[in-house]
Amino acid sequence: MPLPKRTGPLQQVHREVDDIRRKLDSLLKDVQSKAESKEEAFRRCQELQTSAEKTLNDLTKLTKADELAPVGNYDQRKLEEEGRLQNILEQMNKLSLELSPPGPSFEPPRGDKLKDKNSEKSLEDSDDDNSDEDVDNKCCGDESQAPKPSSLSEPCIYMALSDFKGDQEGDLSVQKGERLNIIRKTSDGWWLAEDSKGNRGVVPRTYLKIGSNISDKDKDEEEEEEESEEDEEEGDSEELDDEEKHSDATHSNWSTFRKALTEIDATDVLSAMGAIPSGFRPSTLNKLLVEEDAKYKGSFQMQPQLSQSQLSFNDLFLEPDTGRVRSRHVKTCVCFTLWSCKRIPTPGVGVQVLSRHIRLCAYDGTQVLSNIHTVRVSYNTKSPKTWTFSPRTSGLLGRLTRAKPPICLSQTVGVLPTLLNGDCFLRCNSDSPDLGILFELGVTFIRNSTGERGDLSCGWAFLKLIDAAGNQIPNRTYELPVSGGTPYEKDVRVEASLTKGSPAGVFQQMLQARRQPTLIIKLQSPGSRTKASLSLLPDTLLYCLSCVHLLALYRQILADALLVDRATMQNADLICSPVLSTFPTLVDQPDLLDAVRMAWMNAESNMSRGQKRDEAYLKQEFFKVYMASAYSLLNSPTLPAYRWADPVSEEWRSRVISSTLEELKNASGQSGSQEAFAESAAHQQLAFDVAEMTFDLLQATR
Structure with a gap:
């Protein structure tokens, strides 16, 4: 046998x-x-x-x-x-x-059902402590305490980093800076919390930070208030019936608790499938950029900012002698280059990656202080764990033009589209000693089985720009470690290579450090012409360095319209200017901004040296180029709406933009060709809207 x-x-x-x-x-x-x-x-x-x-x-x-x-x-x-x-x-x-049943069971809650080891331990301890009590008191205590989730884990105080508006039943709406009592922490990222008014619900953990800045005085006051409330509740419990007192609260808490048990985050499902390496999270910056306030978009930062009195501007002034925009020097102005990322884990089977990119912004450890700018990675399938930026050789440019979807490029070798350009600048007037640049490595994916789109963070890195002495860090190359999780999580690694039980000696730790993902950044000094153009921009802005001259020219046109051509500074009438009304939207659509940049480069190549020094002539020519390129494209029925990481839309837009630029270039040698091109019957336009031509000062200003 x-x-x-x-x-x-x-x-x-x-x-x-x-x-x-x-x-x-x-x-x-x-x-x-x-x-x-x-x-x-x-x-x-x-x-x-x-x-x-x-x-x-x-x-x-x-x-x-x-x-x-x-x-x-x-x-x-x-x-x-x-x-x-x-x-x-x-x-x-x-x-x-x-x-x-509609309410919780009268039996003690099961710790194994709640998937929480800490709750199991607390329940066992409570059972041991109550073993010698009277049977009647024990039953009454179970009835009053069973529905309370606070018995499941030790509560702690957290602070809300930003506003959260609950859109589903069981969510808890919170205000920025509000202190919350965390009742229960769950692995799906939705924590059960209680505010100061006693309202309970679930809140995303990415909106919360440990309340370390709460003073001892506030803590003492809270403890006194809690003690007084407990005394009042004990007095009331002697007069009121327990069942009537807790019936409504029990039903509400139980429905919230049941919802928290059944919610499964999409990242948990993909992680179980092996499609997401450890340390990946839903993208924090993408959520701010897409779902939150418009202040995180570049178009918002390009608008003029009103002063505190609302009667003048805070960041837009004219030099009385020259009539040019007055230079403004901010506390932090740096130029840097995204060099490469090494050892970045790749998503597994079951998902199709639509875009690999880096989102970056000014950050002080607590909140985002600027717009969120995105740079797409130049990905090579031969080195899947290495991300590169800013390819400048003709061979790489040729591969980019033949890519699907194709990237619209000019015929000039060495000119990169804004979306792929890793040369960036940051202007920020914040006086925070923790000011720096936050880099979030991300991917946009689509699930093959369901067709669901999503944005994941592959990790994040932070470059602090201010040293311990309060000075700006020197210009050199920095190799930053990439951490997993979100910027609000600490000590989370991305796909740790050492397995459990491996030796943890010094040599192994050195090898482990060499296997961790890194981001290489190079800080550099701008040229004198670039530095002069940077000083004309808004006080807070993060964008591509190759677009500085266009942004500065727009600011000069904006200053002329608001500070020179208006009858009085208190006049808030609509201003007829298609450039002012539509140019900020191009900052959020980099392919259209590239179209203007290439058309302007072609126009500059036909100018004489004297014409390039004449600012009035430059403004007049820029208006013609803009109307023939960007304005014509914005109102073209053949151009689809801009959508991030949509291959079909990007390919279609690239073809329309390329054909428009080619026709404009062929007509550039004829007199009045740009006006005729914009008004040609061959170029159909959408129905006219007065908003295309009018700049509303009251709505546009920040």
């Missing part, structure tokens, strides 16, 4: 998952056929949840070294089992909600 084949831990887990799957299918059939009562089905569901969570906990602790014999594709098979268990737990959670 042959001996039975020995099975390893992973094979044993596989059998346990199969057994749980069979029991769940049997339970679902019994629930559909109503073969047993809801109470019995709910009890079976809880037992299955306990068994599945125990199996998942054992599976996460397994390593390849635990196997009795070598196992092929160990990591992939382990991820498959984790995915199966996650799907089973998701079905159990939904079934548990269907079978559970």
